[in-house]
Each structure stands twice: as C-alpha cells, then as structure tokens.
Amino acid sequence: MAKINPEFLDELKKYGGNDFSACYNCGNCTAICSLSTEDNSFPRMMVRASVVGLEEKVTSSLDPWLCYYCGDCSLYCPRGANPGELMMALRRWLTAKYDWTGLSGLLYKYLPATILAFVLTALAVIGLAIKLNFEMETIMHYGHLFEMFAILGVFMVILTPNLIRMWYLVIFKPKRNIPIAVYFKGIGELFIHMFTQKRTLGCSNSQTRWFEHLILVFGYLTLLFTTVVLDWFGTENFFIIALGYIESAVVFIVTAHFMYSRVNKDKELNKHSQPSDWLFVIWLFLMGFTAFVVRLFIDFDLLAANFWLYLLHITILVQWAVLIVPFGKWTHFLYRSFAMYFSSIIQLSQETKGK
Amino acid sequence: MPETTVIKKQYDALVIGGGIAGGEAALNLANMGFSVVLVEKDLSLGGKMIHLSKVFPTLDCAACITTPKVSETARHPNIKIYTYSEVKNIKKQSDKLFTATVFKKPRYVNEDICTGCEDCENACPVIVEDQYQHDLVGRKAVYIPFSIANPRVANIDMDNCILCGACEKACLAEAIDFTQVIQEIPIEFKAVIVATGYDMFDPKKLPNYGFEQNKNVVTAIQMERQLVPTRPFNSVLRPKDGKMPNNIAYVLCAGSRDETVGNPICSQICCMYSIKQAQLIMGALPMADVTIYYLHIRAFGKGFNEFYQQARSMGVDFVKGKVAKITEKENGNLIVRFEDVYKGKVKEAEHDLVVLSTGILANKGIVELFPGLNLETDPFNYVKQVKELENPSQTSIPGVFVAGTASGPMDIPDSILSAGAASSETASYIRRLS
Numbered sequence: 064m065a066k067i068n069p070e071f072l073d074e075l076k077k078y079g080g081n082d083f084s085a086c087y088n089c090g091n092c093t094a095i096c097s098l099s100t101e102d103n104s105f106p107r108m109m110v111r112a113s114v115v116g117l118e119e120k121v122t123s124s125l126d127p128w129l130c131y132y133c134g135d136c137s138l139y140c141p142r143g144a145n146p147g148e149l150m151m152a153l154r155r156w157l158t159a160k161y162d163w164t165g166l167s168g169l170l171y172k173y174l175p176a177t178i179l180a181f182v183l184t185a186l187a188v189i190g191l192a193i194k195l196n197f198e199m200e201t202i203m204h205y206g207h208l209f210e211m212f213a214i215l216g217v218f219m220v221i222l223t224p225n226l227i228r229m230w231y232l233v234i235f236k237p238k239r240n241i242p243i244a245v246y247f248k249g250i251g252e253l254f255i256h257m258f259t260q261k262r263t264l265g266c267s268n269s270q271t272r273w274f275e276h277l278i279l280v281f282g283y284l285t286l287l288f289t290t291v292v293l294d295w296f297g298t299e300n301f302f303i304i305a306l307g308y309i310e311s312a313v314v315f316i317v318t319a320h321f322m323y324s325r326v327n328k329d330k331e332l333n334k335h336s337q338p339s340d341w342l343f344v345i346w347l348f349l350m351g352f353t354a355f356v357v358r359l360f361i362d363f364d365l366l367a368a369n370f371w372l373y374l375l376h377i378t379i380l381v382q383w384a385v386l387i388v389p390f391g392k393w394t395h396f397l398y399r400s401f402a403m404y405f406s407s408i409i410q411l412s413q414e415t416k417g418k
Numbered sequence: 419m420p421e422t423t424v425i426k427k428q429y430d431a432l433v434i435g436g437g438i439a440g441g442e443a444a445l446n447l448a449n450m451g452f453s454v455v456l457v458e459k460d461l462s463l464g465g466k467m468i469h470l471s472k473v474f475p476t477l478d479c480a481a482c483i484t485t486p487k488v489s490e491t492a493r494h495p496n497i498k499i500y501t502y503s504e505v506k507n508i509k510k511q512s513d514k515l516f517t518a519t520v521f522k523k524p525r526y527v528n529e530d531i532c533t534g535c536e537d538c539e540n541a542c543p544v545i546v547e548d549q550y551q552h553d554l555v556g557r558k559a560v561y562i563p564f565s566i567a568n569p570r571v572a573n574i575d576m577d578n579c580i581l582c583g584a585c586e587k588a589c590l591a592e593a594i595d596f597t598q599v600i601q602e603i604p605i606e607f608k609a610v611i612v613a614t615g616y617d618m619f620d621p622k623k624l625p626n627y628g629f630e631q632n633k634n635v636v637t638a639i640q641m642e643r644q645l646v647p648t649r650p651f652n653s654v655l656r657p658k659d660g661k662m663p664n665n666i667a668y669v670l671c672a673g674s675r676d677e678t679v680g681n682p683i684c685s686q687i688c689c690m691y692s693i694k695q696a697q698l699i700m701g702a703l704p705m706a707d708v709t710i711y712y713l714h715i716r717a718f719g720k721g722f723n724e725f726y727q728q729a730r731s732m733g734v735d736f737v738k739g740k741v742a743k744i745t746e747k748e749n750g751n752l753i754v755r756f757e758d759v760y761k762g763k764v765k766e767a768e769h770d771l772v773v774l775s776t777g778i779l780a781n782k783g784i785v786e787l788f789p790g791l792n793l794e795t796d797p798f799n800y801v802k803q804v805k806e807l808e809n810p811s812q813t814s815i816p817g818v819f820v821a822g823t824a825s826g827p828m829d830i831p832d833s834i835l836s837a838g839a840a841s842s843e844t845a846s847y848i849r850r851l852s
Contacts, residue, residue: 088713091742094742094755094757104764107762141676141678
C-alpha cells in the first residue's frame with residue numbers, strides 16, 4: 064500500500080520547486096522531453112508523485128537524475144507548472160535524502176546555515192594561519208596535505224556511504240533483484256557517463272552546453288590531479304606549470320560564462336537559480352581563478368609579498384572541499400553517473416529475466 | 419450657403435453582429451414590435467454557425483436551423499440590415515439616446531440589382547484562396563461569398579482584383595459599379611446589443627504542431643467544411659496529396675487551457691465538436707479510424723455525455739494525453755508524440771491526417787467602438803457581465819447588453835439562450851425609458 068506524506072509538497076518547495084501543484088496531468092512535459100522514452104517516461108510521474116505526496120516513489124526513482132534540464136517541459140507546460148524546476152528541486156531533495164549526515168538538507172533549506180558554515184570554515188583557516196604565524200612554507204605544505212586528505216576523507220566518510228544509501232533506496236528497498244553478474248556487465252556505463260555526460264547531447268539544442276560542461280569537468284578533474292598529485296604550486300617542471308595554467312583558465316572561463324548565463328537567464332534552466340547553484344558556480348570560478356593567480360604570483364615572485372592571496376585561495380578550497388563537494392551541488396557528478404549505471408543494470412536485469 | 423441637414427435614422431435598438439446570437443436577438447426584438455438596426459461586418463448574415471455541418475449533440479443540420487432564421491431576419495419589416503459594414507463611434511447623446519455611425523464598405527456591386535447569377539464569377543480570371551472554405555479551395559476575385567449567403571449578392575475583392583473589367587461586361591444586370599466608396603450612415607438608437615462573437619485561435623502560435631509546415635495538419639473548422647453538404651471536395655480528402663484519410667487524429671485543447679499561448683481558459687466547445695466530427699467521419703469514411711487525444715472530456719451539457727458515450731461505442735479511440743509534437747513523414751503521414759497518461763508511457767503514433775481542435779478567443783476591439791464610454795471586459799477580453807446572475811446580459815454601460823460568445827465561450831444552444839435573455843432585457847430597458 065502506498066504511503067502518503069501530506070507535507071511532501073511543502074517540503075519540496077523549500078528545495079526550489081514552486082509551481083508544480085498547478086499540474087493538470089496532460090503529459091505534455093513527458094511527451095516534449097527529448098530524453099523521455101517508453102521505458103523511462105518522465106517528468107509527469109514525478110510531478111504527480113510530488114503533488115500527491117508519494118515520497119517513496121520519488122525516493123526510489125532515478126528519473127530526476129535522468130533529466131538534464133533542457134527546459135522544454137517548462138517552456139511548453141500549458142499550466143506553467145515548471146516541471147523542469149521541480150526535477151531540479153527533486154535532485155536537491157534526493158541529494159539531501161542520500162546524505163547520511165543530514166547536513167545537505169540543512170544547507171539546501173536554510174541559507175543562514177549555509178552562510179554560517181562558510182564563515183566558520185573561513186575563520187578556521189584564518190585561525191590556523193594565525194597559529195602558524197603566517198609562515199608561507201608551512202601553510203602551503205599544510206594546504207597541500209589538506210587537499211590530499213580532504214579528497215580521501217570526503218570520499219570515505221561521506222560520498223561512499225551516500226552512494227551505498229542511494230543504492231539501498233533505489234535498488235535494495237524496492238526489491239529490484241539484480242544478479243551480481245549484471246552489476247559487472249553494466250559497469251562500463253558508469254564511467255562512460257561520468258566522463259562524457261553524453262546523455263546531455265540527447266537534449267534539444269545542447270551541443271554548446273555539453274561541450275562547455277565536458278571541458279569544465281575535464282579541466283576541473285585534471286586541475287585537481289595537477290595540484291594534488293603533481294604539486295602544481297611546488298613544481299619547477301615547465302610542462303606541469305603550463306598544464307595547470309590551461310586547466311585553471313578553462314575552469315574559470317567556463318564558469319564565468321555559466322554565471323553570465325544565469326544572470327541573463329538566457330535559457331530555461333538558468334531562470335530559477337537557487338543559492339546552492341550560485342555557490343557552486345561562483346566557488347568553482349573562484350577556485351580556478353585564485354589558483355591561476357597564485358601560480359602567476361609564484362612565477363613572478365610576488366606571492367611572499369601578497370600572501371593573503373594564497374590564504375584566500377586555500378579558504379575557498381577548504382569551503383569547496385568540506386561543504387560544496389560532500390553536501391552541495393558537486394555530488395550531482397556522482398549521482399548522475401550512478402543513476403545511469405543503476406538504470407542500465409535495472410534494464411539489463413529485466414531483459415535477462417525476460418529471456 | 420445652403421444648410422445641409424443630415425437626417426439621422428432612428429431605431430429602438432442597435433444589434434452589433436449578425437451571427438446566430440445577434441440574429442436571434444434582433445428577431446426577438448423585432449417580433450416584439452421594436453425597430454432594430456443590425457450591423458454585420460461580414461458579407462453575409464449567419465456568422466460562424468451557417469458554415470457548420472451538424473450541431474451537437476442532436477446532429478441537426480446547422481444550415482437548416484440558420485438559413486430560415488437568417489431569411490426571417492433579412493425579410494423582417496422591423497429590421498434594417500447593414501452587411502459588410504462596421505459601426506463606430508457609439509456615443510451617449512443623453513441617458514436615453516445613443517448615436518453612432520455605420521460605415522458601409524463598398525462591394526463594387528449594386529446590391530439592389532445583383533441577382534446572384536454568378537456570371538461575373540465565371541468571367542473573372544483571378545483565382546485566390548476562398549476564406550469561406552478556410553483556404554481549402556479557390557474562389558474568384560469577384561465572388562458570391564458562399565452558396566447559402568444572405569444577401570446572396572456578389573462582391574469584388576479589391577485586394578486581388580486586376581481591374582480587367584471582365585465581370586462588368588459579363589453582368590447582364592449591370593450591377594458592377596467600380597465607383598462605390600465607403601458610405602457613412604449616422605444612426606440613433608436607445609439600446610445596444612453586442613453580439614460580436616469570437617475569433618478562432620490561430621494554430622500557427624503552436625510551433626510544435628507545425629500547422630502550415632505539416633500539410634496534413636488541419637484545423638477542426640477546415641474539417642468541418644469537408645463534412646458539410648456544400649463541401650468543396652464532396653468527400654474528406656487530406657490537403658497535401660488528396661488522399662482519402664483512413665487514420666485520423668484529433669488534438670484537443672489546441673490553443674485552449676494553455677498558458678504558453680496566453681489562453682488559459684476552456685473553450686467549452688472543442689470536446690463536443692470533435693466528438694461530433696468523429697461521428698460524422700465514421701459516416702463519411704466508414705473504414706477510417708478516429709483517435710481523439712484529450713486532456714479531460716468536458717461533456718457537461720444536456721445530452722452531451724450520452725453523445726460522448728455514443729462516440730465511444732461507435733469505436734472512436736479516446737486517448738488521454740496532450741499531444742506535444744507533430745512531425746511529418748516523407749509520405750505526408752504524421753507522427754504524433756504524446757504521453758499515454760493512463761499507462762504513464764511516452765508513445766508515438768502514426769496518422770494520415772491530424773485535426774487540431776483549436777480553441778476560441780475573444781473578439782477584441784469591441785471596446786474601441788464605445789469611445790468615452792467604459793465597456794469593461796474580463797481578463798480574457800470577453801465583454802464583462804457585471805451582474806452575471808441577476809441580469810446576465812447587462813454590461814458596464816447602461817443600455818448596452820451582451821449576447822452570445824461576446825461574453826465568453828459557449829456553444830450554440832447557450833448562445834441562443836443568451837440572445838433570448840439579452841433581447842428581453844433590452845426590451846424591458848427600452849420600455850422603462852418611456
């Protein structure tokens with residue numbers, strides 16, 4: 064028997080979905096969606112489930128992750144119910160649902176909590192710098208160490224358990240019995256989608272968006288690798304230095320364009336930005352930009368005189384690594400890829416059962 | 419200088435619009451003994467109804483109801499009719515009297531002596547799209563609007579006329595008169611009935627349906643013309659290649675209940691006329707499949723639900739889901755993409771003819787006929803009924819009444835009822851003046 068949560072609608076409104084209760088179930092959104100197929104028809108079912116409070120249906124669904132927000136559903140919705148924005152809100156809500164710490168939900172729902180968290184992390188960094196008497200070498204050494212441990216820690220403590228929770232909610236709890244062999248059979252999908260985001264190409268008029276997003280992901284991941292493993296700030300290798308410049312430039316140029324789009328609201332997906340969207344894109348921009356300038360100052364021997372710049376960079380980095388990556392929008396990188404993976408193994412197991 | 423005195427013609431009531439509502443209201447008033455002036459902007463009386471095939475839910479012949487009414491109106495001694503005319507500058511002279519000017523546009527044909535013999539039509543070398551057949555076929559630049567037009571006299575379409583004079587030579591009655599100009603006729607009257615009707619929604623505003631690009635996507639009114647006794651092809655044919663369709667789809671709520679096109683309200687007639695046409699198609703093309711894609715079937719009137727059930731039992735396929743996209747295949751067939759809402763699945767279906775059940779919109783511009791007076795409209799530009807329950811025909815101007823679809827979407831029986839209400843309210847208003 065289906066369980067109804069009468070507060071579900073109000074809860075979702077805190078995550079950014081506002082107009083969806085206007086829906087009159089015509090199915091125009093599902094039919095106009097270029098990603099929607101006969102086997103995976105969305106978003107109307109999600110709108111319906113959200114309106115009537117079928118929380119479990121949403122929790123066990125992968126539909127929100129299969130949507131790449133081209134915005135056609137909202138553009139052509141005869142009721143102005145904005146299904147695209149609801150799917151975005153559901154992604155935020157699911158991110159909070161998967162997160163075992165509960166911090167995601169807190170940060171999404173309450174802006175003051177987000178601001179407080181950002182201020183506290185900044186104070187912690189500055190406090191540590193004071194304790195270390197602003198010694199550049201030591202702080203940069205700790206900064207580099209932090210990068211390594213933060214990545215490891217966030218993955219082990221937050222993201223991996225959250226992915227297991229996602230698997231539990233989507234596959235285990237709804238009793239979708241999937242043979243172990245199928246998990247291995249479908250693993251390719253996970254990496255294909257993680258590193259190509261090729262599904263975006265199925266959206267209408269999405270080539271530019273896909274390309275920008277792709278080079279941003281590559282720029283970001285390789286920048287991470289260059290700074291953490293290749294020690295970009297400490298290296299003398301010309302090739303690595305140049306690589307880092309290119310990568311950080313890609314990151315801040317693409318994010319600058321994203322910010323410009325959000326300000327101008329030129330596309331349907333840019334019309335309803337929430338604080339979490341702004342934080343994500345601004346912090347990514349700042350990370351790329353400050354990293355670029357820090358390395359520039361190192362090359363021109365200006366960093367010692369302008370040490371505040373490194374402090375600013377490391378503060379942004381800490382906020383990014385301990386707030387946005389584990390609890391914010393960054394996680395969509397993982398959840399989307401895993402959703403594609405789960406979706407394909409569900410389909411594979413159904414096909415094998417069919418045989 | 420000799421003083422020119424303009425003799426203003428006096429009437430009890432002005433009726434704007436000669437459709438079924440305006441005609442009914444004028445006839446009622448005239449039968450009560452009031453003098454009426456009826457102004458119709460089109461070439462013929464009868465409005466939209468005279469072009470329809472059958473009416474729902476009784477399947478009575480629309481023309482058989484309209485034409486006798488139109489003739490009665492046209493021949494009534496108490497009714498003065500101006501067709502192809504527009505009334506402007508309706509002003510209040512006093513609490514008891516309105517004045518206005520009728521602008522009678524030139525037909526370039528003398529109405530009084532034209533016999534409607536069609537000799538001019540046969541002589542005319544110019545062929546253009548026939549608006550009365552909704553562009554399905556052509557007509558000449560000089561033409562009788564349609565076979566059951568009233569008055570049944572010719573008209574020269576000056577936008578397309580090449581002034582060759584062939585019609586003038588062919589006309590035995592010598593009715594062609596290229597010297598006609600707009601006539602201005604001042605009138606006086608005590609009350610007004612606004613029966614200006616509605617406008618059809620323009621399907622080009624729905625880009626995903628590709629009306630015009632997809633040749634076999636037609637509007638319901640085009641389909642209606644193919645089902646009337648005076649139909650152009652004497653059969654139902656699809657426009658692109660003249661093939662007889664055997665798998666027809668109806669797309670409901672095309673331009674109604676849709677905020678993206680600025681018309682969020684229900685047009686109230688599309689469900690029923692589509693169900694009616696589906697039944698007529700089953701008669702005209704017995705082998706054809708008819709599918710109706712609907713959001714909700716609104717069969718709220720007397721006998722409507724039974725009519726809907728009848729269509730279902732005749733084999734019309736009703737599918738719940740709004741059609742989102744129509745794409746044309748190379749052979750002219752159309753792929754319709756929709757979500758089957760009961761199954762929750764996106765589907766695509768192929769049809770060889772798609773009919774858009776287009777909605778109706780308010781006939782804008784009525785407000786400008788009353789300069790200095792404030793004729794209020796509702797948020798959807800229909801004339802506001804200020805006392806919808808006590809005096810449903812009353813508008814914001816004392817002495818101005820509204821009838822039919824000028825006040826909102828409604829079907830034919832409701833329009834006639836509304837016209838009845840408007841005429842009796844007008845009669846009692848005029849009586850109270852004296």
